[in-house]
Amino acid sequence: MAEPVSIKEVAARAGVSPGTVSNVLNRPEKVAGSTRSRVEQAIRELGFVRHGSASTLRAGHSRTIGLSVIDIGNPFFTDVAAGVEDLASDRGYAVILGNSSGSRAKEERNLLVFAEQRVRGVLITPSDDDSRRLERLRSRGISVVLVDHPAERPDQCAVSVNDVMGGTMAVSHLLAGGAERLVYVAGPASMRQCGERREGAERALAAAGRDPAELRVLEMPSMTAKAGQQAAETLVADLPDAVFCANDLLALGLLRGLLQAGVRVPEQVSLIGYDDIDFAAASAVSLSSVRQPTYQLGRVATELLLDECDNPNTHAHQQIMFQPELVIRESTR
Amino acid sequence: MAEPVSIKEVAARAGVSPGTVSNVLNRPEKVAGSTRSRVEQAIRELGFVRHGSASTLRAGHSRTIGLSVIDIGNPFFTDVAAGVEDLASDRGYAVILGNSSGSRAKEERNLLVFAEQRVRGVLITPSDDDSRRLERLRSRGISVVLVDHPAERPDQCAVSVNDVMGGTMAVSHLLAGGAERLVYVAGPASMRQCGERREGAERALAAAGRDPAELRVLEMPSMTAKAGQQAAETLVADLPDAVFCANDLLALGLLRGLLQAGVRVPEQVSLIGYDDIDFAAASAVSLSSVRQPTYQLGRVATELLLDECDNPNTHAHQQIMFQPELVIRESTR
DNA sequence: TTGGGTGTCTGAAACGTTTTAACGAAAACT
DNA sequence: AGTTTTCGTTAAAACGTTTCAGACACCCAA
Numbered sequence: 120m121a122e123p124v125s126i127k128e129v130a131a132r133a134g135v136s137p138g139t140v141s142n143v144l145n146r147p148e149k150v151a152g153s154t155r156s157r158v159e160q161a162i163r164e165l166g167f168v169r170h171g172s173a174s175t176l177r178a179g180h181s182r183t184i185g186l187s188v189i190d191i192g193n194p195f196f197t198d199v200a201a202g203v204e205d206l207a208s209d210r211g212y213a214v215i216l217g218n219s220s221g222s223r224a225k226e227e228r229n230l231l232v233f234a235e236q237r238v239r240g241v242l243i244t245p246s247d248d249d250s251r252r253l254e255r256l257r258s259r260g261i262s263v264v265l266v267d268h269p270a271e272r273p274d275q276c277a278v279s280v281n282d283v284m285g286g287t288m289a290v291s292h293l294l295a296g297g298a299e300r301l302v303y304v305a306g307p308a309s310m311r312q313c314g315e316r317r318e319g320a321e322r323a324l325a326a327a328g329r330d331p332a333e334l335r336v337l338e339m340p341s342m343t344a345k346a347g348q349q350a351a352e353t354l355v356a357d358l359p360d361a362v363f364c365a366n367d368l369l370a371l372g373l374l375r376g377l378l379q380a381g382v383r384v385p386e387q388v389s390l391i392g393y394d395d396i397d398f399a400a401a402s403a404v405s406l407s408s409v410r411q412p413t414y415q416l417g418r419v420a421t422e423l424l425l426d427e428c429d430n431p432n433t434h435a436h437q438q439i440m441f442q443p444e445l446v447i448r449e450s451t452r
Numbered sequence: 453m454a455e456p457v458s459i460k461e462v463a464a465r466a467g468v469s470p471g472t473v474s475n476v477l478n479r480p481e482k483v484a485g486s487t488r489s490r491v492e493q494a495i496r497e498l499g500f501v502r503h504g505s506a507s508t509l510r511a512g513h514s515r516t517i518g519l520s521v522i523d524i525g526n527p528f529f530t531d532v533a534a535g536v537e538d539l540a541s542d543r544g545y546a547v548i549l550g551n552s553s554g555s556r557a558k559e560e561r562n563l564l565v566f567a568e569q570r571v572r573g574v575l576i577t578p579s580d581d582d583s584r585r586l587e588r589l590r591s592r593g594i595s596v597v598l599v600d601h602p603a604e605r606p607d608q609c610a611v612s613v614n615d616v617m618g619g620t621m622a623v624s625h626l627l628a629g630g631a632e633r634l635v636y637v638a639g640p641a642s643m644r645q646c647g648e649r650r651e652g653a654e655r656a657l658a659a660a661g662r663d664p665a666e667l668r669v670l671e672m673p674s675m676t677a678k679a680g681q682q683a684a685e686t687l688v689a690d691l692p693d694a695v696f697c698a699n700d701l702l703a704l705g706l707l708r709g710l711l712q713a714g715v716r717v718p719e720q721v722s723l724i725g726y727d728d729i730d731f732a733a734a735s736a737v738s739l740s741s742v743r744q745p746t747y748q749l750g751r752v753a754t755e756l757l758l759d760e761c762d763n764p765n766t767h768a769h770q771q772i773m774f775q776p777e778l779v780i781r782e783s784t785r
Numbered sequence: 786t787t788g789g790g791t792g793t794c795t796g797a798a799a800c801g802t803t804t805t806a807a808c809g810a811a812a813a814c815t
Numbered sequence: 816a817g818t819t820t821t822c823g824t825t826a827a828a829a830c831g832t833t834t835c836a837g838a839c840a841c842c843c844a845a
Contacts, residue, residue: 123592123593123831125830125831125832126831126832126833127831127832135794135795136794136795136796137795137796137831137832137833138794138795138796138797138833138834138835139793139794139795140832141832141833141834142793142794142833144832144833145833149792149793149794150793150794151792151793151794154793154794166588168564168567168568168592169568169831169832170509170568170570170830170831170832171505171568171569171570171832172504172505172506172508172509172514172569172570172830172831172832173505173509173800173830173831173832173833174831174832174833175505175800175832176503176505176506176509176800176801176802176830176831176832176833177799177800177831177832177833177834178800178832178833178834179800179833181505182568183548183569186549191530191533191534191537192527192530192531192534192730194525194527194530197524197525197527197530198525200524200549201524201525201551204524204549204550204551205551208550208551208558208561208562208565211565213548213550213565213566213569214548214549214550215516215546215547215548215549216519216533216537216547216548216549217537217541217546217547218534218537218538218541225541228541229541231501232541232544232546233546234501235501235502235503235504235515236504236505236516236546237503237504237505255499259456259501260456344730344734371731371734372734374734375733375734397525397677398704398731398734398735400708401677401704401705401707401708401731401735401736402731402734402735402736403734403735403736403737403738404736405736456801458800458801458802459801459802459803460801468824468825469824469825469826470801470802470803470825470826471803471804471805471824471825471826471827472823472824472825474802474803474804475803475823475824477802477803478803482822482823483823483824484822484823484824487823487824502801502802503800503801503802504802505800505801505802506800506801506802506803506830507801507802507803508802508830509800509801509802509803509830509831509832510801510802510803510804510829510830511802511803511804511830512803512830786845787844787845788843788844788845789842789843789844789845790841790842790843790844791840791841791842791843792839792840792841792842793838793839793840793841794837794838794839794840795836795837795838795839796835796836796837796838797834797835797836798833798834798835798836799832799833799834799835800831800832800833800834801830802829802830803828803829803830804827804828804829804830805826805827805828805829806825806826806827806828807824807825807826807827808823808824808825808826809822809823809824809825810821810822810823810824811820811821811822811823812819812820812821812822813818813819813820813821814817814818814819814820815816815817815818815819
């Protein structure tokens, strides 16, 4: 096992001082061509790899960002993560992944890890609206960009999608199909997305001249396919004629549960999901859904974060809100 | 923006030396109860968070591991990642995520980042069989555990699933259903998984007294749903009666393409995938597949890696091979 | 000839931990 | 009482970078 080679040994072999090697690494334009190539050759010959921790310690900042998502098993977050990873990697940043699984404690632990690693910034889809934790990070000099969550204050960056509008789109579409008895299958009430999509749903009812209180809400403990299937068990007892699910995972699980119980979709029940994950188009009855620009969400969020890190003085905080898009397939009348 | 607080300030406030604070952090049993609680209080009051880079620099090893996957958009890898993250997080390790997207260059770049970060170890599903890169890591003292890839040498850990057997299972099942004209839709030939599943398929043919050369192979440039849909366009021109896809993403895309072209599954074409991702059960025609213990794969690999890191002397390298499981649904006769 | 640039490189001091040898005090043995 | 052990603590030396004030050589203008 070869001993790791340090900048000093490179310097020795190239016949220069360690400071010069550092310059070759960090501001190559400052060093004369001949010296530079000599150093570069030494680096190659010795297989030198910069010690990131030493660099971070001295320079005061790292080349890593933290990404905290709610459910890595959800293609929505996977797509976001792909956007983040692509751009971060292009810019030479490493991504530390944290999966909160919807647990506040786990999220807290992830943030602690990020703080210990002195990440340059954090991208987070918070699992609830408690902003104190994020304040704590910011007070440590770690930039935070909210992903799929609107900004709580103007002095921060956030990238989100208009969930109220998405909810309205979904339910308006169901109503247009003749929906009478509507159910909204939601995730935990603490999740902002669920609340806003619900509000959008209620607005759609109101806009159609109906009482928003008509909307029956079924709250599930998690937003997974399994939870969707459980929801189906509840619903078959008192079948609605239209269901809006807070995400596609719930919708796919629900769809499966309904079909297994012999319920016809969309004839008996009109069903629409949210996110338009890739698999929505391939399901037993292809799923109508509300599309979000997921990959883009991750990419833009990363762009904002890196800009905030690299140009702290010129950086202007931005709150970007994308618009969702209705995708109609077979599962709705 | 509060200045970050160091161990020294904690020491000052608690009236002890920095060394003692370090002991409280790393070997609390070595310090007297009263001193310890005094230090712990100071830590809490000042909001001290250990500087991971400084710690790494001095201690010579970090609390991070690198995870390099081929396609973060594939639920197979997502499940693996979930297993990795869960365990790593439990043990206080951070996970640096690298997505190679099947590109050798990108994989190389990820490994470089891992080396710079001085990760404690690397979990990797290599995108090809070039082992030199991994040797280079190991020679730097970074443990490597192969995920979903058998070991190339006995002195390394690897966790995989028997792909030859999986291929045999799949094709035997197709043959039992009366398959005559078989196609294997594969990913890039450089991927070991594709090759081994193919070998398994050929063995199944041989075992049935047929010529393995009968197996028509359609090689796609990537293993995604999109590629599967393209494969469908090729296949409809000369329709086989049974198709084995190298993974479920290909199979789902292919299924979609076939159905759109008016081909009935399984009546005209029997179709089986590989991985048994969650969405396989929910597709238009629910997909028969070969199940792999994905989450477990990630967890066990992490277990091995951390054992190798934490107990380098007692650690015994292990090559674990799980057995796949045939899951029969509607897409096969 | 002097004075001031300019371009290139050096040396040493930091950054915040961990680790080690050494120390004093108290406890446990002769 | 004297000696050894044990316990708890400390001071100082690393770890590998980056940074910054300066040094040195060279050239140009005055």
